[in-house]
Amino acid sequence: MTRLLDVENLTLDFDTDEGRITAVDDVSFSLEAGEIMGLVGESGSGKSVTAKALMKLNASNAIYGQNTKISLNLADGPVDIMSLRTAQELQIVRGGAISMIFQEPMASFAPAITIGAQMVEQLLIHTSMSALKAQEVSIEMLNRVGISDASTRFKQYAFELSGGMRQRAMIAMALSTNPKLLIADEPTTALDVTIQAQVIDLMKDLVKDFGMGIVFITHDLGVIAQTADTVAVMYLGRVVEKGPVRQVIGNPSHPYTQGLIKALPRLDDLDSPLTPIPGDIPSPLERPNGCVFNTRCSQFLGSQCSGEIPKFTPISHDHMVACHIYQQDQKGT
Amino acid sequence: MLQFSKFFAVRAMLAILTLVMVSFIVFTLMELVPADCAERYVAFKNSQGSVITPEDIQVERVRLGLDQPYIQRWGSWIFNAFQGEFGDSCILRVDIAQLLGQKFWLSLGLCLSALLLAYLIAIPVGIIAATSKNAVLNNSLRLVSYLGLALPNFLLALMIMLFSTVYFGDSLTGLFSKEYRDAAWSTDRVMDFLGHAWLPIFILGWSATAFAIQTVRALMSDEIGKLYVTAASARGVSGSRLLMRYPARHALSPIINSVGFDLNRIFNELPIVALILTLTEAGSLLIEALARSNDQQLAGAIIFMLTASIVALNFVTDIILALTDPRIRKSIVG
Numbered sequence: 214m215t216r217l218l219d220v221e222n223l224t225l226d227f228d229t230d231e232g233r234i235t236a237v238d239d240v241s242f243s244l245e246a247g248e249i250m251g252l253v254g255e256s257g258s259g260k261s262v263t264a265k266a267l268m269k270l271n272a273s274n275a276i277y278g279q280n281t282k283i284s285l286n287l288a289d290g291p292v293d294i295m296s297l298r299t300a301q302e303l304q305i306v307r308g309g310a311i312s313m314i315f316q317e318p319m320a321s322f323a324p325a326i327t328i329g330a331q332m333v334e335q336l337l338i339h340t341s342m343s344a345l346k347a348q349e350v351s352i353e354m355l356n357r358v359g360i361s362d363a364s365t366r367f368k369q370y371a372f373e374l375s376g377g378m379r380q381r382a383m384i385a386m387a388l389s390t391n392p393k394l395l396i397a398d399e400p401t402t403a404l405d406v407t408i409q410a411q412v413i414d415l416m417k418d419l420v421k422d423f424g425m426g427i428v429f430i431t432h433d434l435g436v437i438a439q440t441a442d443t444v445a446v447m448y449l450g451r452v453v454e455k456g457p458v459r460q461v462i463g464n465p466s467h468p469y470t471q472g473l474i475k476a477l478p479r480l481d482d483l484d485s486p487l488t489p490i491p492g493d494i495p496s497p498l499e500r501p502n503g504c505v506f507n508t509r510c511s512q513f514l515g516s517q518c519s520g521e522i523p524k525f526t527p528i529s530h531d532h533m534v535a536c537h538i539y540q541q542d543q544k545g546t
Numbered sequence: 547m548l549q550f551s552k553f554f555a556v557r558a559m560l561a562i563l564t565l566v567m568v569s570f571i572v573f574t575l576m577e578l579v580p581a582d583c584a585e586r587y588v589a590f591k592n593s594q595g596s597v598i599t600p601e602d603i604q605v606e607r608v609r610l611g612l613d614q615p616y617i618q619r620w621g622s623w624i625f626n627a628f629q630g631e632f633g634d635s636c637i638l639r640v641d642i643a644q645l646l647g648q649k650f651w652l653s654l655g656l657c658l659s660a661l662l663l664a665y666l667i668a669i670p671v672g673i674i675a676a677t678s679k680n681a682v683l684n685n686s687l688r689l690v691s692y693l694g695l696a697l698p699n700f701l702l703a704l705m706i707m708l709f710s711t712v713y714f715g716d717s718l719t720g721l722f723s724k725e726y727r728d729a730a731w732s733t734d735r736v737m738d739f740l741g742h743a744w745l746p747i748f749i750l751g752w753s754a755t756a757f758a759i760q761t762v763r764a765l766m767s768d769e770i771g772k773l774y775v776t777a778a779s780a781r782g783v784s785g786s787r788l789l790m791r792y793p794a795r796h797a798l799s800p801i802i803n804s805v806g807f808d809l810n811r812i813f814n815e816l817p818i819v820a821l822i823l824t825l826t827e828a829g830s831l832l833i834e835a836l837a838r839s840n841d842q843q844l845a846g847a848i849i850f851m852l853t854a855s856i857v858a859l860n861f862v863t864d865i866i867l868a869l870t871d872p873r874i875r876k877s878i879v880g
Contacts, residue, residue, distance in 0.1 A: 268780055270776065270779065270780055273679065300784035300785055303782075303784070304782040304784070307779065307780055307781065307782040307784075308780060308781035308782035308783075309782060312780075312781070313777075313780045315773060315776075315777055317773055320772065320773040320774060321773050321774055321776075321777035322774060322777070323774040323775075323778065323791075323792055323795075323796065324774070324796065324872075324873055325795060325796055325799075325871060325872050325873065326791070326792075326795070327872075331778075331781075334781075334783065335781040335782065335783075338781070338782045338783065339782060370872050370873070370876065372873060372876075373876065386781070
């Protein structure tokens with residue numbers, strides 16, 4: 214099976230007044246059609262920046278690394294995303310073959326334009342539909358994501374809908390152009406837990422129906438465990454562990470992933486204390502040398518960790534971790 | 547539609563209520579001026595050589611109704627004010643409505659033209675300043691705009707007049723040429739007026755423009771940074787369509803909102819500009835009444851009229867907002 218998306222050596226700096234900030238450092242992953250990949254990490258880990266890079270949507274002060282290669286394999290050939298320049302060229306990854314839904318459904322709809330007008334606009338940009346046909350398709354999509362009375366909602370503004378309804382409408386809009394890849398940037402974080410479950414179920418159903426890939430960004434390991442097939446854990450712009458979601462969550466190998474899981478509250482043992490990862494994520498202006506996690510790591514080994522960037526080591530098939538502990542094991546045996 | 551008429555009615559009531567409260571403040575200020583209208587007039591007569599006794603003052607007071615209680619006098623003042631009647635001037639002894647008459651409308655016209663000019667310039671320039679990444683363009687716009695904010699209008703007026711006097715022998719003062727000053731309105735008089743009015747309009751609009759550019763730029767930058775703009779460009783909307791339909795469209799409401807404040811700012815400049823350019827409109831009458839003759843009746847009337855214009859403009863912008871912004875419209879109509 215050919216892969217839908219290949220990201221190789223994605224490196225992204227921002228040129229700011231305080232100096233150059235590395236937001237994403239040498240990140241590689243790939244995704245197959247119909248697969249949901251979770252991208253997990255704290256705020257500032259670079260997960261949203263990584264996702265936006267797939268659409269080249271980062272601010273104009275973003276500088277992509279020279280070896281960065283992102284290719285999207287479509288039916289009529291691969292698209293080299295890094296080489297897209299003009300607005301016309303970028304349309305294929307902006308709302309065409311790739312769609313994105315954002316964390317705040319309220320803020321991601323323009324407040325003074327009806328939901329319908331925004332949906333129709335997107336369809337007119339990306340397809341050759343007539344305005345009337347685009348309206349039909351939009352109402353049909355709203356219906357499909359479970360919005361009742363879709364033709365009324367079509368004429369309404371985002372502020373007239375409930376939070377769950379807005380995110381459904383956002384999903385409907387994202388899927389209306391039939392994209393091959395959907396980027397979901399914390400799509401359920403701003404929603405109530407019950408609504409969150411509905412939206413996740415909806416997204417899983419839609420992936421099946423549409424056969425597209427999803428990059429699902431969240432800081433919530435619980436959501437990832439329910440939703441994703443594979444997961445990549447990011448810390449300070451680097452992927453520290455990746456693999457099938459059950460293996461990574463069942464056998465977390467990187468001290469950071471272990472810490473994330475220990476920090477989760479447990480419903481089956483209410484007396485067990487929460488163990489937070491000590492310290493804060495360092496400022497991107499003071500990126501640690503060597504392993505990015507070495508300043509907070511409970512299993513710090515010394516100069517090795519603070520001097521040398523760890524390479525990926527397989528834990529089991531497809532389950533990879535970037536940590537010196539395992540490299541040492543390998544050398545030893 | 548019914549809800550909208552209700553909103554309209556409520557908003558109009560609020561505007562009138564505001565005016566009533568303003569009138570109370572204006573009226574109180576008029577009262578705070580030492581000595582009342584009767585004394586002032588009589589003192590003025592005195593200086594003209596007539597011999598006036600305290601009895602004369604008392605008679606004058608009764609004639610003007612100044613012996614009645616404060617609230618009652620305010621009541622009748624505001625009642626008349628709403629009908630455009632402000633009584634007689636303290637000093638000049640002529641009907642204020644007649645005295646002000648077209649002078650007020652001339653002033654209002656000058657100020658509204660200055661406001662229009664300010665926004666005609668500020669909206670495109672502000673949008674360009676907010677979106678352009680060209681450092682040279684941005685910095686020069688910023689410089690001009692700071693100059694506008696920092697350079698007082700009266701100084702600018704003086705500089706232009708000096709320049710014009712030295713090089714063209716015309717000091718550019720007044721609103722009319724001599725021959726048209728007291729003539730009846732005719733096409734020639736209108737042309738003459740327009741030939742003179744551009745300078746006060748330009749000077750009144752000068753700092754308002756600079757201020758409005760800053761407002762538009764700040765509002766646009768604010769909107770451009772919002773998530774819905776990123777979301778729209780993630781859907782493939784780009785170029786001027788993205789700019790006009792998303793941030794510009796959404797920055798419009800707060801811009802409309804700020805118009806009322808700017809009229810206020812222009813009014814503040816009016817008397818000084820009138821003084822320097824020796825205009826013969828309401829601004830100069832205000833200076834005359836406030837600073838020279840202490841004519842509280844006249845000053846009160848002018849201040850009340852200016853305030854009423856601001857309240858009216860705010861009322862109009864509120865109605866425009868309610869018609870154009872769905873967030874406000876829906877909160878009214880439901």
